[in-house]
Amino acid sequence: MRSREDETLARAAVAALTRQLELAPKPGLPDPRDLRARATRQDHRALVWSAGALVPGLAAMAAAARRTGAPTPGLRAELGDIGRSTEHSVALAGGGHRGALWVLGFLVAAAALEPRARGTEIAATAKRIAAHPDRQAPRRPSRGSSVSAKYGAAGARGEARAGFPHVRRALEALTRARAAGAPEPNARLDALLTVMSTLQDTELLYTAGPHGLRHVQAGARAVLEAGGTATDAGQETLATLDAELHARAWSPRGSGPLLAGALFADALPLGGTAPG
Numbered sequence: 001m002r003s004r005e006d007e008t009l010a011r012a013a014v015a016a017l018t019r020q021l022e023l024a025p026k027p028g029l030p031d032p033r034d035l036r037a038r039a040t041r042q043d044h045r046a047l048v049w050s051a052g053a054l055v056p057g058l059a060a061m062a063a064a065a066r067r068t069g070a071p072t073p074g075l076r077a078e079l080g081d082i083g084r085s086t087e088h089s090v091a092l093a094g095g096g097h098r099g100a101l102w103v104l105g106f107l108v109a110a111a112a113l114e115p116r117a118r119g120t121e122i123a124a125t126a127k128r129i130a131a132h133p134d135r136q137a138p139r140r141p142s143r144g145s146s147v148s149a150k151y152g153a154a155g156a157r158g159e160a161r162a163g164f165p166h167v168r169r170a171l172e173a174l175t176r177a178r179a180a181g182a183p184e185p186n187a188r189l190d191a192l193l194t195v196m197s198t199l200q201d202t203e204l205l206y207t208a209g210p211h212g213l214r215h216v217q218a219g220a221r222a223v224l225e226a227g228g229t230a231t232d233a234g235q236e237t238l239a240t241l242d243a244e245l246h247a248r249a250w251s252p253r254g255s256g257p258l259l260a261g262a263l264f265a266d267a268l269p270l271g272g273t274a275p276g
Contacts (some may be wrong), residue, residue, distance in 0.1 A: 006066065009111055010058035013104040016264035017051050017097070023188055025238065027196075027219070028245030035120050046094045053093035054101060058087025058108045065109035071125065076132035079109055102156050104162070106130055107261050110240035111268060122265045127163030144202045151210060153200035160223055160260070166195045168256075168267045170262035177228060186230035189238070192259045193229070196220035200253040208250050216245065216252055 021044065024031035030044045060082045066074040083105055090097055110125035111117065117125055141149075148155030159166060171192035177187035197220040204213045219241040226233040245251070 001039075003063065003066070005115075006059045006062035006112065007055075009062045009108050010055045012177040012267055013058050013108050013260075013264045014051050014054050017054070017100050017104065017189070017257075017260040018048060019263050020192075021051065021094045022050055023185060023192070023259075025242050026189070026192060026256070027238065028215055028216070028251045029253065042054060047096045047114045048064045048068065050090055050094035050096050051100075051119070053090045054086060054097060054104070056087065057082050057101070058104060061105050061109045062112040065112040065129075069113070071113065071128035073132040073135075075109070076129055076134055077136055078237055079105055079129070080134035080136055087239040091243070097257075099156065099254060100260050101162070103167070103257045103261040104264060106160055107264055111265075119171055119265050122268065123167050130157070130160035143206060151200070151202075151205050153205060155200075155202050155230075156162070156254075164258070164261060166199050167265060168257055169198070170195050172264060174262065174266060177230070181232075181239040182228065182230040184200040186228065188259065188263070189229040190224065191262060192221040192255055193223050193238075195226065195255045196252050199252070199254055199258070201252045202221050203253040204250060210246070212248075212250055216241075216250060219244070 021030065022032060024033055030047055032044055049219050064078045064082065065075060068078070079237055082099055086101055086105075087098060090101070093220050103244045106126040106129055107122055109129055110122045113129075114121065114125045144155050145157070147153065148158065154162065170191040173191040174187050177190045178184075182190065201213060201216075203245075208216070219237075223229065223234050225243060226237045228234045229238055
């Protein structure tokens with residue numbers, strides 16, 4: 001049975017996802033400028049709407065973790081079952097968010113298991129959950145797993161089993177940007193670009209190949225090396241990268257869910273004064 005705490009965690013996770021969706025300009029990713037999905041093929045308004053369909057599933061994941069009380073194989077199997085059911089519900093609401101469900105599901109379960117954990121501690125607990133195989137998962141390979149096998153990329157499973165290193169990188173980038181006085185939207189954009197600069201994004205590998213992936217990583221690094229998105233030089237470099245990715249229809253879709261995960265971890269404790 002779900003508790004108020006489970007519902008609170010789930011709604012905080014969806015709020016973090018919504019903050020990621022509302023951020024702009026996000027190179028190659030859906031944002032409020034792309035209302036008709038001309039460039040990214042994902043309607044921003046539809047994605048914001050369908051994000052709400054994640055709440056029941058994420059709350060159920062939190063409840064499962066709280067009831068189990070430990071990162072056991074049984075908990076991992078239950079999270080997988082809930083996740084597949086939630087994917088169906090989200091599809092009925094308009095689709096999207098498969099990557100976000102994967103990232104936020106583990107982090108919400110970790111936060112329920114370790115209510116006093118904060119920031120990178122949440123990622124460490126998620127790693128202990130993800131270490132167990134999901135024995136009920138479909139045996140047919142997904143596009144992401146096929147690309148991971150072909151190119152040796154970590155993929156979503158590798159990211160989780162490593163304790164979400166890019167969530168941790170994003171948290172560190174948020175801290176650095178805020179300490180430097182960057183406005184909150186720029187701090188979040190810098191965190192996104194930090195993820196993009198090193199993530200072996202399987203979506204990019206599928207659509208653009210290794211050369212395209214390296215090109216996007218280098219472009220993200222160039223924005224950061226120009227001073228970040230709070231500077232004139234950084235904004236100019238970001239605009240160039242954004243225009244190029246839209247022109248080539250390259251979308252680094254793996255980065256957005258990881259930023260959402262970082263924003264969720266960053267907002268804990270939920271009763272505190274997390275940035276809005």
